[in-house]
Amino acid sequence: MASPLPLGTLALDNEAQTPLYRQLYDALREAILDGRLHPGARLPSSRVLAGDLGVGRNTVLAAYDQLTAEGYLEGQVGSGTQVAAILPDSLLQLDRQARAMPLKIAASNMRKLSKRGEALSATRRLAPAYKRGQGQAFQHGLPAIDQFPALLWSRLLARHARDPRNGCFGYEVGMGLPALREAIAAYAGAARGVVCTADQVIVTVGAQGALDLAARMLLDPGDPVWVEDPGYLGARGAFLGAGAELVPVPVDGEGIDVEAGIARHETPKLIYVTPSHQFPLGATLSLPRRLALLDHARRSGAWILEDDYDSEYRYQGRPIASLQGLDRAGTVIYMGTFAKTLFPALKIGYLIVPQNLVDAFATAIRITGHVPPTAVQAALADFIGEGHFGGHVRRMRALYAERRNILLRALENELSPWLRAAPGEGGLQLSAFLADTADDRAMARAASEAGIHVSPLSLYRLEEGRPGLYMGYASVPETDLAKSAGRLAATLKAAGCPRHI
Structure with missing residues (x-):
């Protein structure tokens, strides 16, 4: 049975200049916006409403058709015409703003971001606004995407995406696809001197996903974190988002100044470094500084987060082995990404964590669900395993x-x-x-x-x-x-x- 219309408000004026169908349209729309006609409310048939109002049926049909076209009404086969379950938000907002009286809300009652949210959003706003595009001089952070073997990649991706029976169409594997974790462990060991097994590899949504996960798992609000100064904004934002206290540590031609860091805060909870290619100055952390950093982390109980971005691209001498490969105390968490070696939109990064952190990190990433699509992981595993990556x-x-x-x-x-x-x-x-x-x-x-x-x-x-x-x-x-x-x-x-x- 149709919901009763507020007929007392539907007064059509035959003498007015506004056409009758438009008067009916305005009245029905007003009733919907005011809430007198609720979502899902069934309207009388055009024949019945025309009789009740004393107008031609075409007048009612014209009003119904206009409201349906704008999303206020919807027709259901066998059920007639009813108010749409979801109304057009933009029109609702404009209409309500136009009719609402200004409200004064006490500052104490205003909804705000958390302190972590404020810190995180403030860091993001520091980043320069520019149009991302290939080849813009001198845009940083972007590899030569036009040189990437896109046809080969599309074939590898199609190999895993065309058949729903191959396991790539279900829920993601929490820590990452086993084949990809095996490929990453083998590559990191051979190319970067990382000492690990595939069980220690956690696949993440890009480098920022790795930073966010590490910050959540290792930091409490107020914990001190050594950060290189100048340093990477993405890391700074992740740590601030976790509520950490940033301790800026200067860098020079040998990388982060460990002695300066100790003088500023002797017992950090976390030390973030880019030892292979310091961001943004480009220095390589010297061996004496590496050993001093590892020794201080061991004595102070700090974790070291080693961001090994850009390590593949060294043009003088042999690549420097990772800090993690020198670690004998289990203090280093190694972080990598394929954004610079392949293309940023791939959005695959990874952490290699000490054995005693594996279970905790694996559980956390299953809860957050922040893992890349399985088919993309499978294609990347093939890309590495078949030698295309090297x-x-x-x-x-x-x-x-x-x-x-x-x-x-x-x-x-x-x-x-x-x-x-x-x-x-x-x-x-x-x-x-x-x-x-x-x-x-x-x-x-x-x-x-x-x-x-x-x-x-x-x-x-x-x-x-x-x-x-x-x-x-x-x-x-x-x-x-x-x-x-x-x-x-x-x-x-x-x-x-x-x-x-």
Whole structure:
């Protein structure tokens, strides 16, 4: 039986200039928005309502059709016309805002983010806003995606995605697909000197997923965390999101200054480092500093989170073995990602945790559900196991070395009055120092207005330090690198950037 309409409010005026169907449309819409007609309420048939109102049936049909088209009504076969179960939110919001009286809400009653949420969102807002796209000079953090073997990858992915019986269509495996964990353990052991078994590998949704999981599992609110300064914003955000107290530790040509860290806070709960290629300055943590760091972590009871990003791309000498491979006390948690070696949208990272943390981390990631799709994991396991990953890395290492050399030559020539390259032997990007009196944020803004993306080093600092620019080269074609270097030089000159003496 149809729900009774508020007929007392449906007064149609034959003398008005507004057509009768529009008057009926307005009245019914008003009744829906006011809640007098509830979602799911059945309306009279067009014939019955036309008789009740003394109008033609076509008038009612025209109003019903308009309301149905806008999402207020819906027709059900055998059930007639009824108010839609889900009303158009945007129209509801606009209508209610237009009719609602202004409300004064006491500040104490306003809903707010948690302190962790405030800290996390504040860190995110520090990141520069720019359009992500391949080949934008000098965009950092992006590999040469156009060089990735996409056809091969699509075949591997299709191999696992075409058959629902192969196990990739069910719920994800908590710690990651066993085949991928085996491939990661074998690769990390052979290429990075990591000592582990596949049981210690936890597959995550990218590097940020790994950071978030580690922060949740290891930190309580107020726990001190050593972070490199300057350092990675993503790590800083994850630790702040866990409520940690950040302890900025300076870095130099040998990496993080362990003695300075001890002087600032002797007993951190966690130490976050990028020893293979310090972010963003590019230094490699020296062996004496590595040993000192491991010794202090062992004596103080701290965990070390080793972020081994960009380690595959070292252009001078042999790759440096991981910090985890030197650890004999079980203090190091090793972290890796395929975002820089393959492509960022893959969103697969991993942690290699000490044996005594395996059960806890495995349980946690099953609860959060933050694991990549199984079919993508399976395709990546094949990509590594069949030798495609090693071959791709070797090809990219040669390409990136060439592009790096082009940028270094530009820094020694047309850019030399304003920029001096920071020491470093690898990676997909590099830092270059401005004169001490320069405003690196102003120079980065001027470059952005000229269509060039660089980041100011001050963006990554918690304390004052040398100004400079962070510049990527991996995704930029060789000819564009040379041209963009000339444009950047002209931009810095026009912006009045102080020169090096």
